[in-house]
Amino acid sequence: MDILQATLLGILQxxxxxxxxxxxGHLAIVQHYWGIKKSxxxxxxxxxxxxxxxVFVFFRKDIFLMLVSLVKPGKKDEESIKYxxxxxxxxxxxxxTCLIGLVFYRIKEVFFLNVFFPSSMLILTGIFLLIxxxxxxxxxxxxxxxxxxxxxxxxxxxxxxxxxxxxxxGITISSALSRGVKRELSFLYSFLLFIPAAAGASxxxxxxxxxxxxxxxxxxxxxxxxxxxxxxxxxxxxKKVLQRKKLTLFSxxxxxxxxxxxxxxxxxxxx
Numbered sequence: 001m002d003i004l005q006a007t008l009l010g011i012l013q014x015x016x017x018x019x020x021x022x023x024x025g026h027l028a029i030v031q032h033y034w035g036i037k038k039s040x041x042x043x044x045x046x047x048x049x050x051x052x053x054x055v056f057v058f059f060r061k062d063i064f065l066m067l068v069s070l071v072k073p074g075k076k077d078e079e080s081i082k083y084x085x086x087x088x089x090x091x092x093x094x095x096x097t098c099l100i101g102l103v104f105y106r107i108k109e110v111f112f113l114n115v116f117f118p119s120s121m122l123i124l125t126g127i128f129l130l131i132x133x134x135x136x137x138x139x140x141x142x143x144x145x146x147x148x149x150x151x152x153x154x155x156x157x158x159x160x161x162x163x164x165x166x167x168x169x170g171i172t173i174s175s176a177l178s179r180g181v182k183r184e185l186s187f188l189y190s191f192l193l194f195i196p197a198a199a200g201a202s203x204x205x206x207x208x209x210x211x212x213x214x215x216x217x218x219x220x221x222x223x224x225x226x227x228x229x230x231x232x233x234x235x236x237x238x239k240k241v242l243q244r245k246k247l248t249l250f251s252x253x254x255x256x257x258x259x260x261x262x263x264x265x266x267x268x269x270x271x
Contacts, residue, residue: 005034006223010047013223014230017051018191019238020170020250021257022125025118028164029261032115043220045205047227052198054231055191062086062188063195089146089189093155094196100159101197105204115265121165122258126251128166132174133247142182146189150179158193165258168194169238170250183242191235 012030016023027044056063062083069075069083136142146154157175161168169190176186241247 003219003222006043006219007226009043010050010223010226011230013047014051014054014227014232015234016167017048017227018054018169018231018234020125020129020167020173020247021254022118022122022165022167022170024163025122025125025165025167025258028118029115029257041205042216043223045202046220046224048198048202050224050227051231052195052202054228054235055194055198058232058235059188059191062192066192086146086189086192089148089151090192090196092148093151093158093189093193096152096156097159097193097197098200100156101162101200104159104162116262118165119258119261119265121163122254122261125165125167125170126254126258128171128174129251129254130248132177133245136177136180136183137245139180141180143180144182144185146176146181146185147179150176150181153179154189155193158197167254168197170254173242174247177247183245187239187242 009027009030012026013023015021016026065079065083066087069080070087072080073084154172154175157171158168160166161171172190172193173186176189177183181189241249
């Protein structure tokens with residue numbers, strides 16, 4: 001991998017990891033057309049670590065307050081109770097994600113056999129975004145609390161997002177919206193739930209790095225830095241889009257990219 005590829009893939013990871021357009025789907029499509037066949041596991045692990053770092057930076061205040069609420073369990077003020085409940089919701093939501101993730105990890109290669117599958121899942125992502133937004137707009141009184149049933153449902157959907165082409169942020173935010181959770185809280189919960197999932201995935205992938213001799217290079221490190229910086233910008237952008245009720249704009253993007261890729265492959269096969 002050269003510096004140009006690492007930079008472009010780092011930008012792609014930073015943008016698509018957080019915007020609801022699927023990082024795995026885009027990386028599968030880009031690597032397919034670039035002809036990158038060799039395992040890029042070290043690069044994949046590090047750029048995911050880069051985007052995970054951007055989540056810690058962006059949500060640093062909320063994460064700090066969650067930790068304080070746990071360290072001081074005796075505090076009964078409204079803020080402490082809110083963040084203890086949020087912490088519990090993250091733990092509960094992580095359970096179905098982990099169970100699905102353990103199954104997916106054993107069969108993940110099946111989903112990468114061709115570019116048709118992630119492209120089709122991008123189209124499905126667009127449908128999820130549209131449905132979540134439509135259901136939310138019909139709700140007269142959105143909630144400012146994550147129920148345990150919400151946590152289990154959103155955590156399950158996050159597990160489904162391990163399939164390439166299904167956007168993790170898209171499916172978790174739209175799922176929370178469809179359950180009647182306020183936009184700001186849906187956004188926050190989606191990315192707090194991302195932290196243990198991303199950490200767990202990095203540990204699983206990291207075992208392969210430990211067992212095989214992978215060489216760390218400047219392009220890989222630079223791509224990781226780019227993923228971190230672009231990830232921060234993407235979080236700011238997604239928050240603005242949600243506030244302006246424009247989430248369905250990403251539906252059209254997913255349909256164009258997914259459908260366009262499938263059409264292109266069909267044309268290639270017919271030649």
